[in-house]
Amino acid sequence: MTTHEPLTAEELAAIEERAEVATPGPWFIRLLDDEDAMNLVAISTVPDTGHGERWPDFDHHEIVAATLIQQPRYVDVADARWDENAQFIANARQDIPRLITEIKRLRQLLAEKGRQDLEA
Template sequence: MDVPEPLTEEELAGIEELLAATTPGPWYVRSLDDDHAMCLVAVSTVPDTGLGERWPDFDHHEIVAATLVQQPRYVDVVDERWDENAAFIASARQDVPRLVAEVRRLNRLLAAGRVAGSE
């Protein structure tokens, strides 16, 4: 397995720019339903109520992404990992900033070790 090159500060800044351009978080997975988007698995800016609301009982402005729309079947994936994909997308909104901060923290520690070791 190839070891990837370390992320540069420019790459980390690029990731942060992409993140800053997204809808503010946190994001949540929601299971919704209606006649036009049957069994909608969505990523939303508000938590799931567990009620499987039907439109117009949910605000479409809260939906960031969808991983499954069964009727008509125009949002789907062959491996049927709709819930898993939605959970990943939703958690990425919170996890990516933490990962960028952790990479920077570790880079500072490595740099400090190099400076201390060179004396």
């Protein structure tokens, strides 16, 4: 959705609720490997070890999402931005709550400024 309309309080609350019910963070990028996934780029609840673990040497319960699974081509975006997409997804877990807090803070400042202007 691309819009230039201001974010409503209801929309902000819905975004906040989605963030609150998602798997707790922080999230990390994991570079895994096996004969099926081939260079699996995943978003995980645990940091990457740097060893490119192969199945079953990693716990699938730690994987939140994947941006590349090559064999067979289950997850492989056409623009080949799987690393960039993984970075975006992993960081969204802490970025979204932080942005929500900042929006609320700025709205509060604007409301206080508006009250001061009315009182002046």
